[in-house]
């Protein structure tokens with residue numbers, strides 16, 4: 001990692017990783033005059049699940065939303081720095097933001113299926129990007145996406161029912177299926193389980209584990225057990241800064257920065 | 270009971286006495302207040318419903334007579350010689366012209382005079398239906414047929430029982446001869462009250478018994494179509510632009526405030542604007558539905574913009590995020606996700622605005638739609654009037670026959686408005702079911 005701000009502790013294993021899927025360098029985000037993310041640099045590897053943890057309001061969601069330029073939709077938000085996907089700067093004027101968002105999918109905190117049928121929820125992305133060639137092709141995409149999201153058996157007989165009629169956990173898995181239907185390279189998840197009960201959470205966690213390796217996954221979570229269970233890399237944020245970034249077991253068993261240790265041991269946050 | 274619960278040290282007071290007399294009194298007072306509030310609400314509802322019922326009853330009790338008219342039976346001899354028509358004329362290519370030239374007026378007048386001594390009991394326009402009779406059935410030529418013809422206004426008044434015989438003759442509005450004529454007709458069984466089909470088929474006329482609302486109805490439809498065609502697309506596009514594209518800054522704030530103020534501008538101001546801009550500046554035709562429609566569009570536009578913006582704002586942002594997050598373009602987000610969800614609200618707002626425009630009188634008076642128009646308008650540039658203006662004009666007429674016509678026209682207008690509201694409800698339910 002090049003010229004990280006002084007206070008960031010990056011574990012040796014993660015330095016100079018040059019096969020990273022996405023890299024962020026000195027990224028700062030402002031809401032109006034307020035700085036929500038302060039010069040953060042990080043590499044996201046395609047073979048692992050990366051977890052962002054930190055106290056509420058520290059800028060995790062804001063930073064995550066830089067990776068697919070969702071901050072563009074907020075009028076007062078301004079992003080500085082450089083983020084690359086496979087070596088291409090995603091904030092470059094030549095980058096098409098519509099394609100970027102297909103390549104870098106997103107799952108939101110609150111399940112947000114479209115008020116359309118289950119089938120249509122999945123088929124929508126492939127259709128607007130022209131991915132499916134025929135109806136049978138589309139059927140196949142819908143089936144594989146739902147199967148990968150572990151939802152196929154529950155909904156295969158009711159594909160034309162409204163997506164909003166599913167339970168919360170099913171809705172969230174539907175949203176994950178919708179994201180993977182366009183065959184993204186990276187999936188960003190912002191607290192995907194915070195609205196779910198423990199059983200639904202376990203299903204989503206299992207699903208994340210199965211998706212690992214196929215997609216680069218970045219997950220924001222408040223739940224440290226969850227970070228420990230599903231991720232291999234953990235980044236700890238505090239007050240807009242990246243405090244420490246390292247392998248998950250290291251962060252949880254042997255944190256190097258004082259602030260990380262205080263947070264892990266529950267002394268603040 | 271209270272001794273069983275230990276004193277709460279931290280709050281520093283005893284347990285709440287839920288069963289004390291003071292608590293009971295508070296509960297009773299709360300219930301009493303609730304009952305009074307409900308009674309007040311019921312009272313308000315009763316008063317509102319009472320007003321509505323009163324309005325409807327007055328209009329309908331006056332108005333249903335407007336759908337009836339007195340008719341007098343006349344034995345008409347379709348004598349080819351007197352009409353100057355032959356069978357061949359009616360078969361030929363110029364049949365319509367020949368018919369229009371034939372003197373049906375004299376034929377009917379003479380027939381009535383022969384039977385009743387004069388033709389005063391017939392309407393001035395009674396012969397029109399006789400001509401229509403021949404137009405429909407050329408075989409009639411040379412035959413004699415008993416026809417029910419539109420009666421003169423005084424027969425109408427007498428037949429409907431509007432005349433009080435105890436009043437002195439000079440205030441009665443009907444002379445003694447007219448009454449005796451009428452009695453004579455009655456005894457000959459030559460008067461009846463029939464359905465006034467002309468009221469729904471004809472345009473305005475100076476004779477109350479011949480006047481109809483169809484011309485005004487068509488004028489209203491043409492005007493409203495122009496209004497809709499202009500204000501709906503412009504209003505919805507404006508709302509979409511302001512909600513989804515425009516940056517939030519001083520300029521858009523000012524635009525927003527202006528639109529809100531525009532919705533509160535009295536409608537007559539829009540009439541003056543229409544007069545100044547469309548008639549005087551652009552020189553568009555006076556009294557034409559196109560000008561009326563444009564003027565009403567100016568008035569309706571802010572209503573549509575505001576209701577469409579509210580409908581767009583009520584679309585959950587999470588749906589937009591979901592669509593953007595999967596790589597939908599801004600246009601796709603709007604057309605695939607935002608508009609379908611907002612459509613019921615937009616349509617409801619539009620129909621409310623259009624209904625208001627449909628009932629509008631003042632601005633249309635200013636752009637000349639108060640002219641007397643006896644033809645049914647055939648296009649948006651031809652002179653026309655609209656239902657509310659027609660009602661206004663008739664309510665101003667002195668002839669007694671126009672009183673019930675006014676109420677009858679109000680019934681037609683109310684029926685149109687009810688139908689439009691029905692459409693609004695239907696559309697809302699239809700599109701909302703997709704949730």
Ligand SMILES: Nc1ncnc2c1ncn2[C@@H]1O[C@H](COP(=O)(O)OP(=O)(O)OP(=O)(O)O)[C@@H](O)[C@H]1O
Pocket residue numbers: 031036054055056057058059060061062063074076222
């Ligand atoms: N749309 C916005 N406009 C203005 N300020 C914002 C906006 N979104 C976030 N912020 C501010 O930016 C800071 C970081 O917010 P962010 O949502 O990224 O935190 P977070 O780490 O995701 O918190 P949480 O764990 O509670 O979700 C906060 O102080 C928040 O108040």
Ligand SMILES: [Mg+2]
Pocket residue numbers: 060061062190
């Ligand atoms: Mg967050």
